[in-house]
Amino acid sequence: MNKLIKAFTKESAVVPFIAILLGLLLGAVIMLIGGYDPILAYKSLLEKVFGNPYDFGETLTAITPLIFTGLAVAFAFRTGLFNIGAEGQFIMGMTGATIIGVSVHLPWYIHAPLAVLVGAFFGGFWGMIAGYLKAARGVNEVITTIMLNWIALHLSNYIINDYLLEPGKGRSYMVDDSAAVTIGWLSRILDDARIHWGMFFAILAVIFYYVFLWKTKQGFELRVVGSNADAARYAGINVNKGIIKAMFISGTLAGLAGVFQVLGVFLNQAVSASPTGYGFDGIAVALLGGNTPIGVFLGAILFGTLSYGAAGMSFGADVPPEIIRIVIGSVIFFVAAPGIIRWFIKRTFGKKRKGEVI
Amino acid sequence: MEQARTVVEMRNITKRFPGIVANDNVNFKLSKGEIHALLGENGAGKSTLMNILFGLYQPEEGEIFVNEQEVAIDGPNKAIKLGIGMVHQHFKLVHPFTVTENIILGSEPKKWLGLAVNKKLAYEQVGNLSKQYGLNVDPYARIDEISVGMQQRVEILKTLYRGADILIFDEPTAVLTPQEISELLVIMRNLVQQGKSIVLITHKLKEIMAIADTVTIVRRGKVIDSLPVAGTNPNQLAEKMVGREVSLKLDKKVAVLGDPVLEVKDLVVKGRSGLNALNETSFVLKRGEILGIAGVEGNGQSELIEALTGLRSVAAGSIRISGVEVAGESPRKISEAGISLIPEDRHKHGLVLDFPVRENMVLETYYQPQFNKNGFMDFDAIDEHATRLVKEFDVRTPTIMTEARALSGGNQQKAIIAREVDKNPDVLIAAQPTRGLDVGAIEFIHKRLVEQRNMGKAVLLVSYELEEILQLSDRIAVIYEGRIVGEVNPAETNDQELGLMMTDYKQPQGGSNIEQAD
Structure with a gap:
């Protein structure tokens, strides 16, 4: 019990909560300036999310890919890499799943797992390219992953346009039923919200993230590489191999987000003019969650809830959805600037001591 | 006045x-x-x-x-x-x-x-x-x-x-x-x-x-x-x-020399600039002795240590540990062959500051069977290991879960020494082992190094502090611009002579020649 209280009173746990609060407050101020009613807006947001079974289910659907991409970015962070390429890996995951889902025909117990695996591998491979370039050629992964994002987008558009396009539609053929991972009975309970097995895999991924990094030998190696590459080298850990491996796992996680969007939600892949945004949101989720398993999980829930609820705000209080992006943006801003929060905590809750040095 | x-x-x-x-x-x-x-x-x-x-x-x-x-x-x-x-x-x-x-x-x-x-x-x-x-x-x-x-x-x-x-x-x-x-x-x-x-x-x-x-x-x-x-x-x-009595003089009994255990011959290593940082360096280290490498910082000491531990590639020459050639092998191979290093920069190479003490204690041995089972870390064994080392080497830390960052410099260094000595190496390389430490910690660390030597290990001491070199070494080799330019007996030399040898090439008086590996 004592431990529990400690965990919640620790600064590290308090900071994100206050950041969220300040972000919501700032959003409210902006709404007031714009002439909107913030209380009504936040009320409609909550109503949108929890108001009926369908929307609740759809909120879960919105959260799922964010857990995956958040974990993907966090995993890379833990290994000392800044993976901005979750977006591209997400798209490659979608593409891999679509190719298998549309072009081969197999019994469900082979088809669905194969589609998932191939999509995950596509994502992982895409991440690994950046990892390889860093390890073998010393190219900064930030640059390569950004470039690979665009390559992924256009490569995937090309594959769909030229090989998988359903005539007259801006998307691929629908994937076979045998490849879909939807959960029919649960969807029916939640008024046909698009519920799929990816949600459970997302929770498994959170557990995997924790167990792999903190309990296994390979995870230990990757964390040493991420925390101090020089010490890793001296300890006999192959840093370059670690970088490639980490980018592969990171890419796999991001790829799985895309896989489940195709096999669980849309059941096809649309030709897209711009990135989906899930990969970039993953960066924010990882940041919000401080790269911890629970943090990323909660961060994805917050992010998904706000994003999905934004529609409710615009419907119920006439607030444009851009405002909710401002709220999300300011939450991230406050999380990323913990100094401001600490100052705020001290001003508000702490006794002011003369000349204290932090 | x-x-x-x-x-x-x-x-x-x-x-x-x-x-x-x-x-x-x-x-x-x-x-x-x-x-x-x-x-x-x-x-x-x-x-x-x-x-x-x-x-x-x-x-x-x-x-x-x-x-x-x-x-x-x-x-x-x-x-x-x-x-x-x-x-x-x-x-x-x-x-x-x-x-x-x-x-x-x-x-x-x-x-x-x-x-x-x-x-x-x-x-x-x-x-x-x-x-x-x-x-x-x-x-x-x-x-x-x-x-x-x-x-x-x-x-x-x-x-x-x-x-x-x-x-x-x-x-x-x-x-x-x-x-x-x-x-x-x-x-x-x-x-x-x-x-x-x-x-x-x-x-x-x-x-x-x-x-x-x-x-x-x-x-x-x-x-x-x-x-x-x-x-x-x-x-x-x-x-x-x-706050207690400290002995500034080390009690050191006469060295009992054993077989040569580290033989470096004509070692050439390129530095960061691409130029030769080590020029055909040769020396032999025997069991039971402390060989001090004296020199001004930047004369090839770092490159020598990196080459000996496998962190830097060897352009030419040979490094043998107990007769086995290890030049150009991976750090892990060399570590397993019997070399341990107390690194020059403990924050950069010695520790992962964000990790708890227990994980730092297995930084080089985590993969060995006693610390993991089926790919999973065996934290019971790791904890036991850390608890034992913390006690044996008097590492003052609140718990073994404390982050290495929170320890004082002296205790960080003790933790590293505990880990390295516990690997039971044939050759212990100590690079600047007491840099920035206070008298109490220095005394402790010097005692441990002499203890290793008395146990028949070979100790290679690389230090920029002449006092430390003079106090600990059984033999002193002076390095200048990537070459061993002379070798002296600590009992027969002093700061001035060493200082001169370290800055511009000067042969020592008397008969001690550069010892060559053969």
């Missing part, structure tokens, strides 16, 4: 940080024209006290008088205005700028109604100052072209340029060569002769005996004593500083 005027007096200074009292009711008095040493172990509170004087911290209690006027020093700018200057341990210089540009930064002489910097005047002023105090600094040189010792003089000039009369030196000799140290001592004497007053923060007894007039000893935030140097001796000072 009348009693020297008091220029700084700090009365009843108390400063608390969360969890500790850094300064507890401290009194400190600096007279005009004296060199006043502030002696204490790491974390004793001596730097805190001087940071208060320089305005970097505010004390909770106490008063400060400068020139017999009570003052409130709320920041470094105020301190500078009061004529107080500080030469920090880590220099604060802009490398691509010239000496003069660095010195005038922030208080530039102006021309054209303050629109432009009067560079001509600035160079002249800096040149004059340098001459006046015998600093011998070229005002036109770029910082990245001059030596560390010169950079420190630039820092001194910076304070003088701003009109400092009271100079605080924070561990000034930590980064200097023996020659540079003696030059610095001359400079300090020059400064006090011209009316400056100096506070010297240090934990080196030798320097205090050589230069200081008065010494104030601080231990755990309290002033233990303040006395004239003339009436004391190093043993007494060490005892006051540590």
